[in-house]
Amino acid sequence: MPIPRLFTPVQYLPGVGPLRAQLLARLGIHRAVDLLFFFPRAYEPVAALRSVQEFAENERISFVGTIGDLDQRVTQSGKHLLGAVAQVDGGGFTRLLWYNQPYRLNELKIGQRIVATGTVRSTVLNWEMVQPQLVLLGNDEVPESQKPLPIYSLTDGLKQSSVRRMIADGLPALIDQVDEVLPAEVCELLELLSIRDALRQLHWPTDMRGADNARRRFIAQELLVLQLAIAIQRQLRDSKSSAPCCEPSGKIHSRILNRLGFMLTGDQERAIAEVGHDMNRTVPMSRLLQGDVGTGKTVVAQYAMLLCVAYGYQAALMVPTEVLAQQHDRTLRRSLASSRVRMGLLTGSLARAQRQQLLEQLAAGEIDLVIGTQALLSEEIKFKNLGLVIVDEQHRFGVEQRARLRQDGLQPHYLVLSATPIPRTIAMTALGDLDVSVIRQRPPGRGDVKTYLGCADSKESWWRFVDEQIAKGRQAYVIAPRVNDASDEEIASVEGVMLHLAKGPFSHRKLEMLHGRLPSERKEEILMRFAEGEIDILISTTVVEVGIDVPNATVMTILDADRLGLAQLHQLRGRVSRGTGLGYVCAFPSVGSDADDNQRLAAFEKTNDGFELAELDLRLRGPGDLMGTRQHGLPPLRIANLSRDALLVEQTREVARMLIAKYPGLDHPSLERLKKQVLNRYSQTLQLSDVG
Numbered sequence: 001m002p003i004p005r006l007f008t009p010v011q012y013l014p015g016v017g018p019l020r021a022q023l024l025a026r027l028g029i030h031r032a033v034d035l036l037f038f039f040p041r042a043y044e045p046v047a048a049l050r051s052v053q054e055f056a057e058n059e060r061i062s063f064v065g066t067i068g069d070l071d072q073r074v075t076q077s078g079k080h081l082l083g084a085v086a087q088v089d090g091g092g093f094t095r096l097l098w099y100n101q102p103y104r105l106n107e108l109k110i111g112q113r114i115v116a117t118g119t120v121r122s123t124v125l126n127w128e129m130v131q132p133q134l135v136l137l138g139n140d141e142v143p144e145s146q147k148p149l150p151i152y153s154l155t156d157g158l159k160q161s162s163v164r165r166m167i168a169d170g171l172p173a174l175i176d177q178v179d180e181v182l183p184a185e186v187c188e189l190l191e192l193l194s195i196r197d198a199l200r201q202l203h204w205p206t207d208m209r210g211a212d213n214a215r216r217r218f219i220a221q222e223l224l225v226l227q228l229a230i231a232i233q234r235q236l237r238d239s240k241s242s243a244p245c246c247e248p249s250g251k252i253h254s255r256i257l258n259r260l261g262f263m264l265t266g267d268q269e270r271a272i273a274e275v276g277h278d279m280n281r282t283v284p285m286s287r288l289l290q291g292d293v294g295t296g297k298t299v300v301a302q303y304a305m306l307l308c309v310a311y312g313y314q315a316a317l318m319v320p321t322e323v324l325a326q327q328h329d330r331t332l333r334r335s336l337a338s339s340r341v342r343m344g345l346l347t348g349s350l351a352r353a354q355r356q357q358l359l360e361q362l363a364a365g366e367i368d369l370v371i372g373t374q375a376l377l378s379e380e381i382k383f384k385n386l387g388l389v390i391v392d393e394q395h396r397f398g399v400e401q402r403a404r405l406r407q408d409g410l411q412p413h414y415l416v417l418s419a420t421p422i423p424r425t426i427a428m429t430a431l432g433d434l435d436v437s438v439i440r441q442r443p444p445g446r447g448d449v450k451t452y453l454g455c456a457d458s459k460e461s462w463w464r465f466v467d468e469q470i471a472k473g474r475q476a477y478v479i480a481p482r483v484n485d486a487s488d489e490e491i492a493s494v495e496g497v498m499l500h501l502a503k504g505p506f507s508h509r510k511l512e513m514l515h516g517r518l519p520s521e522r523k524e525e526i527l528m529r530f531a532e533g534e535i536d537i538l539i540s541t542t543v544v545e546v547g548i549d550v551p552n553a554t555v556m557t558i559l560d561a562d563r564l565g566l567a568q569l570h571q572l573r574g575r576v577s578r579g580t581g582l583g584y585v586c587a588f589p590s591v592g593s594d595a596d597d598n599q600r601l602a603a604f605e606k607t608n609d610g611f612e613l614a615e616l617d618l619r620l621r622g623p624g625d626l627m628g629t630r631q632h633g634l635p636p637l638r639i640a641n642l643s644r645d646a647l648l649v650e651q652t653r654e655v656a657r658m659l660i661a662k663y664p665g666l667d668h669p670s671l672e673r674l675k676k677q678v679l680n681r682y683s684q685t686l687q688l689s690d691v692g
């Protein structure tokens, strides 16, 4: 058989053949190199090797021995039972038993040398091990103790032992054909194994540390490729164009502050100083402003926009929903009523003619400040001199969209506002290398909310409480997950709740419904009436979740609350912590909700700290994709994890920046392979084509 090459189809590797090749294809393994890079999902640590004298009841051990007799039968309960007597090295016997594994007969022959691992127990006759794991040894092979065994993901019809064997048979010849991707200085700096050593340790680790080091090397490589892509993008951005320098001079600064209308909190002041510092440079600002719901991020955004406009540049504020766009539009118009700032509102539902007019005004520079939804990212939109882009409450906005906003010539400053506590490592990768400002303090007297957990029995008295609050001049939200009852009677719906409340406890109050299916003029009109106090109770889906600001609405009822995530619940609660009065929230779980859901709700009742809740959510639900790269429009990472591998994320960022500074465009023979990986993986999403 000729020596297999890396790109030889697996079928032609020793011990594979067409049938197994089909099974491997299901695991995404087509070529020899795919098998080489088929990462074990875990390792089975081999227990300490023992002789029979050292066996102890119910202890997990390993021993080396030779298969003697084999027998099989069907038990009374219909199970296949395979038995073997193993002669243990150093003397003595152990009986091995497997249920429902008749295929083992194929690999076990009398005289086969083995390492068996499992729990031993003593019977009247001898020692016994049920369902032991086996490593088959060659005749003269001496097993090394404590070597972990790789565990691979399988598919129906493929056995763990055969995957191990295919890899053991095929790889020695292949490994020497694999070329190093990382330059020596990077391996040295990050203390990484060479690619060949790493592959050996991955499949045949000498110990767990070896296996860990192998993984670490490949994780570092994946992260370095990502960090290089981001660093290149940043370099392109910074070199090709420059941002408008907007100095927050004393006069401009105080003129803007006068418009904001209240004393800033210390955290707001600090954030504004950071933003002002960034905008006073020709390197475009790239900043993430984090702060829990109600901490007053909008003020900082407003400051940045007015600073930008003061220097004659345009500013754009992008938000996830139309409702929120309209809300921001209203607040800003109010506070800019007597100024010369010309504002525009761009949403998907704008009539054609109006939209056309707005586009012309933007291109001609006749609009200073535009608020809009994703519609702002449309190709058609041309700005005369866009100086600042602000993105509000949009977890999905990532590097990809940012790349789309890139323009030659003038490069806008960039600010992201988020109430979701985003880990630093995500900010510096998935979101495109952002600096971070944090607001923790709430404006004085704001954000005090009492949260209760309701139950079926307490509903009536809760409605009475809501009614008392309305009698005192307050307004209320009732949140239901659905719009109507179409399919499932069990789930509360806006229309169902409306009917129930209008007939029953609130027949004397003014109720209105709000949900995403209403035309946007209608939504707008309803929100306007709610803001002006003409509606007592707004019954709504979670469309009110993001950013709506009606200070007089201080009571919220959340139905089927267990159907919502903690982050969403907390966002909702933020709606009633806007005014100066105390807010009240009551969350009712759905009928038949289980203990896990209620654990979330209990936490929601207990703490009002968004950062704490986010941590808990992470613990209860696992990292999920929220913090992943896919969420932000990048190809998913294969083995690295931005939260788990936080340290490597930071280290590879340093190394990436160092490499880019030393070898602009990664033009150096030692970086050729690495550069190819960067371009293969990210050139499209990040528009790095100019580097190629």
Ligand code: ADP
Residues within 6 Å of the ligand: 262, 263, 264, 265, 268, 291, 292, 293, 294, 295, 296, 297, 298, 299, 419, 443, 444, 446, 547, 549, 551, 574, 578, 579
């Ligand atoms: P978020 O950070 O959730 O976007 P907002 O910017 O909407 O919060 O602010 C929440 C509320 O607090 C708004 O009603 C806003 O007018 C008010 N607010 C913001 N900053 C201050 C302040 N320094 N003093 C008093 N009220 C403030």
Ligand code: MG
Residues within 6 Å of the ligand: 297, 298, 392, 393, 547
């Ligand atoms: Mg906000």
